[in-house]
Amino acid sequence: MVKTHSYSRFALKSLDQIRDTSDVILQVEKTESTFKDSNQAVYLCEIVALHQYDKQGTKEALAEELIRANIENRRLLKKIERLQAKV
Numbered sequence: 110m111v112k113t114h115s116y117s118r119f120a121l122k123s124l125d126q127i128r129d130t131s132d133v134i135l136q137v138e139k140t141e142s143t144f145k146d147s148n149q150a151v152y153l154c155e156i157v158a159l160h161q162y163d164k165q166g167t168k169e170a171l172a173e174e175l176i177r178a179n180i181e182n183r184r185l186l187k188k189i190e191r192l193q194a195k196v
């Protein structure tokens with residue numbers, strides 16, 4: 110998971126906590142773990158406080174990060190293809 114907002118943080122949450130949060134959730138990824146006390150599935154979330162979400166430059170920074178991530182992803186896919194071709 111790539112951090113997409115300069116003020117965001119990562120947190121582990123259950124579905125109930127995700128539903129009840131006052132924060133803005135930018136990304137959610139299910140993990141293979143469960144919380145011991147409630148036996149609920151654990152989700153890795155990128156969250157940001159509501160008052161920090163609309164800070165100037167967020168959209169531009171997110172667009173730049175997505176472009177960088179896409180370029181890196183394409184580079185890695187080409188590398189995988191080259192390695193598979195050698196096998």
